[in-house]
Amino acid sequence: MEDSSDDRALASGSFAKEEFGMARDAFQLARGAATAYEQQKVVAIFRPLAEATLAVVGISDEDVVLDVACGTGIVSRVLHQHSPKAAITGLDLNEGMIATARAVTSQQPDAYRWEVGDVTSMPFADGAFTVAICQQGLQFFPDEASAMNEIRRVLRPGGRFILTVWAEPPRFFIALAEAIGRHVSSQDATRSLAPFTYPGLDAIPALLRSSGFAEVRSSDLTIDRVIRDPETSIPLEIKGNPVGPAVTARGEGVMADIVSDVLSSCRDLVHGSDLISPQTARLFTAIAV
Ligand SMILES: C[S@@+](CC[C@H](N)C(=O)[O-])C[C@H]1O[C@@H](n2cnc3c(N)ncnc32)[C@H](O)[C@@H]1O
Numbered sequence: 001m002e003d004s005s006d007d008r009a010l011a012s013g014s015f016a017k018e019e020f021g022m023a024r025d026a027f028q029l030a031r032g033a034a035t036a037y038e039q040q041k042v043v044a045i046f047r048p049l050a051e052a053t054l055a056v057v058g059i060s061d062e063d064v065v066l067d068v069a070c071g072t073g074i075v076s077r078v079l080h081q082h083s084p085k086a087a088i089t090g091l092d093l094n095e096g097m098i099a100t101a102r103a104v105t106s107q108q109p110d111a112y113r114w115e116v117g118d119v120t121s122m123p124f125a126d127g128a129f130t131v132a133i134c135q136q137g138l139q140f141f142p143d144e145a146s147a148m149n150e151i152r153r154v155l156r157p158g159g160r161f162i163l164t165v166w167a168e169p170p171r172f173f174i175a176l177a178e179a180i181g182r183h184v185s186s187q188d189a190t191r192s193l194a195p196f197t198y199p200g201l202d203a204i205p206a207l208l209r210s211s212g213f214a215e216v217r218s219s220d221l222t223i224d225r226v227i228r229d230p231e232t233s234i235p236l237e238i239k240g241n242p243v244g245p246a247v248t249a250r251g252e253g254v255m256a257d258i259v260s261d262v263l264s265s266c267r268d269l270v271h272g273s274d275l276i277s278p279q280t281a282r283l284f285t286a287i288a289v
Contacts (some may be wrong), residue, residue: 027132033240034096038072038104040236045257047283048282050135051080052221057285058132058163061085068119068151069137073101073112079133080111087130089113089129089190090121116264120146127156134163137283140196148211155288161213164283165204167220169196172227172266172277176234179261181245183254188243204284214285221283234259 054075059065067076070090079088083200090112092098098116105112117123117134119134119141132151141147152162169177173196181189202209228235233256238247249254269275 003170004201015069020172021090032096034094034100035070036236036240036244037097038100040233041240042072042074043147044227044233045223045279046074046135046239047078048223048226049221050075052076052117052223052242053133053162053164053281054082055245056219056283057160058148059083059086059133062064062256063087064128065089066091066124066132066151066154068132068134068147069140069196070101070114071097071112071137073097073105073136075122075133075135076101077105080108084111089124091115091119113225118132122150122154124154124205127159128154130156130159132159132161134161136164136166138165139161140203141194142245144200144207145211148207148213152212152288159288159289161206161208161284161286161288163286164221164281165201166196167201167282169193169281170225171269172225172262172275172279173288174217174259175265176238176258179258180247181259182259184243184247184250188246190262191246192241192243201282203283208232208284208286212289214283214289215287217286218284220280222278222280225277225279227277229273230263230270230275231259234262 059079059082063083064087066081067073067088070092073090076088076090079086088111090101093115098114101114115123122145132155138144138147140237155161155203173193177189177192180192205218208216227237238244238255238258249259266275266277268275
């Protein structure tokens with residue numbers, strides 16, 4: 001790929017950040033993207049990751065929990081199944097994500113509090129929570145240090161912060177990026193990998209310590225991303241990705257070519273009617289001091 005300044009910005013994840021930020025001003029577009037996100041990505045990976053994370057971190061009914069950058073609220077929903085009495089608040093910048101979170105939990109309006117807001121300036125009192133959990137949000141924050149300081153502020157001393165960030169691009173997304181590079185552009189190819197190539201991954205423990213956290217621990221969690229009926233699901237995967245609008249704009253023929261290329265590169269990952277691609281997240285835990 002050419003080494004343009006755009007490519008470098010994309011590799012740093014800043015275009016993915018910009019995409020989520022822009023969604024705030026484009027409610028209808030955001031709502032469509034949030035629906036695709038809920039139907040495809042939550043089912044394929046974010047619910048399994050939430051289940052795997054909550055199985056190892058142990059949150060109790062007594063906890064007061066903040067789900068930071070909650071998206072459509074999957075961590076909150078899985079947590080409610082595990083600990084039905086825990087008080088749960090979800091906050092996300094994107095109005096479309098929060099609208100979807102509200103819609104999918106409308107049968108249990110008292111179980112959750114949903115807030116539209118920015119992680120760097122949250123509408124909560126100091127020490128309001130015993131646990132803050134952030135699943136795959138850090139990559140998109142414009143100022144990670146401000147975000148960590150703010151999360152520290154809303155945790156009471158001794159409270160826990162639980163954070164997951166993808167550790168490397170999974171096979172499926174490498175194949176997808178290669179196909180997007182062939183049929184759309186090298187910039188969009190790089191952009192599609194931004195959530196998996198967070199350049200600050202190794203610096204997260206130091207960032208946590210300098211933001212007032214101690215007992216920082218990390219481990220890796222590998223989850224199977226299960227893409228059911230890939231011919232139907234891969235276009236939804238693409239539409240829920242920051243490059244969705246760029247790919248969709250090229251028309252159905254390009255979408256079909258991308259799906260065909262990905263299926264051909266990932267033949268060995270197809271099991272029956274599912275495509276299964278392992279995906280590794282780094283799990284960080286830390287205590288607020
Ligand atoms: C990959 S999604 C993860 C969503 C959710 N945690 C999940 O597991 O499904 C990243 C989320 O970060 C949110 N986000 C990005 N920047 C944010 C900010 N500054 N403050 C709060 N949320 C933000 C986006 O709106 C998006 O919903």
